[in-house]
Amino acid sequence: MSGPSRTNKWRLAQEKIIKESEQNCMERVYSSIGNSSVTAIHQKLDNLSSRLSSLESNVANVLAVVKKLAVNSKFTASVEFPVENLSSLEEINKKVEEDSQRYVALLRSTLMPEGVIKNLGRVLSLSLIMDMNYGGTFSKKGLNSFESLNSALYEAVKRDGYTFDDYKRDVRLAFSKAKNKVYKRNTELNKQKQQQIETIFIKEDETEETITDEGVKKRKKKKTIT
Structure with a gap:
């Protein structure tokens, strides 16, 4: 065991x-x-x-x-543009003179890529455009008299082969197009008003004729009864 x-x-x-x-x-x-x-x-x-x-x-x-982009964006530009009147335009011109680089960037973001012909209304209000032209002719205030702003506008839209003469031509064309739209619209409005007035006169004439016809009918009826 x-x-x-x-x-x-x-x-x-x-x-x-x-x-x-x-x-x-x-x-x-x-x-x-x-x-x-x-x-x-x-x-x-x-x-x-x-x-x-x-x-x-x-x-x-x-x-x-x-x-940095926000400083040079369209949102900032929209605060100052479009300029509403000549006094504001003079103030903007002074600001551009003091800080041209910033305003060139602002204007470029506002105008491009379409350019000044299509987008001048983003810089100047329509009422201001109607009171101005480029060269100051015909008793209008000239954009070229605001030298700092005018130069900044050119720099904003400048590209290869684009001269200052090209810029002046485009700005003049932009003024012309904007004004022609206003003239055309006013003409159409006046035409519509004239048509409305003529329609009112026609209706008034038709009403008078109806009343006259009824009076004649009533007189004829009385003679017949007599």
């Missing part, structure tokens, strides 16, 4: 040692896997943090550019 008992004990001890060895190996494996996973996660977090920092920097740069 003592022999087999000792054998069993020995076998049990061996099994225990084997189990402990296996358990230790598994713990070491799990520990190794866990450490590598944590290291990989840390690396990914570091990369993500770096990317976020780069993104924040890019966003800051974009915002700075947007602010």
Whole structure:
């Protein structure tokens, strides 16, 4: 009994040692896997943090550019343009003289790409256009007398091969087109008014004729009865 008992004990001890060895190996494996996973996660977090920092920097740069663009945008231009009257035009001319580069950018964003022929009304109000022309002829105020603004307008629309004479021709044409639209519209309105007046007169005449005809009929009827 003592022999087999000792054998069993020995076998049990061996099994225990084997189990402990296996358990230790598994713990070491799990520990190794866990450490590598944590290291990989840390690396990914570091990369993500770096990317976020780069993104924040890019966003800051974009915002700075947007602010600069806002200063030279149509939204800023719309506050000062179109100019409504001559006194405001004189003030704008002084501002352009003090900061021509800024106003060239403003006018370029306002006029281009179509140019001054189509978009002069974005710079000068229609009432002001009607009171002006380019050269100051026919007792009109000339745009060319506002030298700083006039020069800025040319710089705003200037392109390769585009001369100052080309610019003057285009501005004169812009004045002419804008005024012709007003004249044409006024003519059409006057024509409509005239047609309305004639229609009223015709209706009045028809009413008078109807009343006269009825009076004649009544008199004839009385004579017949008599």
